[in-house]
Amino acid sequence: NNLFLKGKIFAKKFIVSDIFETHFPEYDKQLAFIKFKTAQEFFDIENKCNGFILNVKDPLHINKDIDLLDRVLDNEPYYMISWKERHKLLLEWLLIYDAPIKIVMIFISVIAIINIGSSLWLIFIDKIKNYAIMKAYGLSKRKISLIILIQGLYIGIIGVVLGALFSFFILYFENQYHFIKIPDDIYFTNYLPVSIELYNFIFFPMIALLAILILSIIPAYYSSKKDLFEKLKYE
16 A cells, blocks of 8 residues: 655555454445554554554443543543544434334334223123123122233233243344344444343333233223123123
């Protein structure tokens, strides 16, 4: 490669020993690695370097590391830039899409809750004859309502557990094998990154169970107010 340095053009022949792809276009198209000593000789900066690339354990809280380095360097004339600042436009673009995605997820959740409520009501209508027979055998309306609530919770618990397990395995396999592909020239990665957090597997299932409990109260309340014997007249 030719290099213009100090008013002169320098050239040095290098042998490419290996090529690898990070699926990060900014690096794949612009970076080449050579020995540090060779770079010092080539750029005529013996015992010096013009920068460092540092990896941190917690990239999401990179600002803490920036502040720590700033205190350690004690305001030395060094310029520091984090990955958040380097890809500021990409992060802003993702934040713009964050609100619409959440709105879509809210609508999906509302539709799912409506479907659950409809299913519970259909189950109640389908089994109302059985509840009437229980009433005829002397079972109180309170106990019948309790049975309906327990049935609703039983269905809800099974659905929540199966849904949580299914979600966990999908996230786990995606995290391990990256089978969901996305264009790396747009998102700077060729797979969908996921994060498995215990909070999501506790909070959202509890919200789902609460919604199912509330929806189960409706048929239970209906059964306590209506005369179930009327349903046996035409049986």
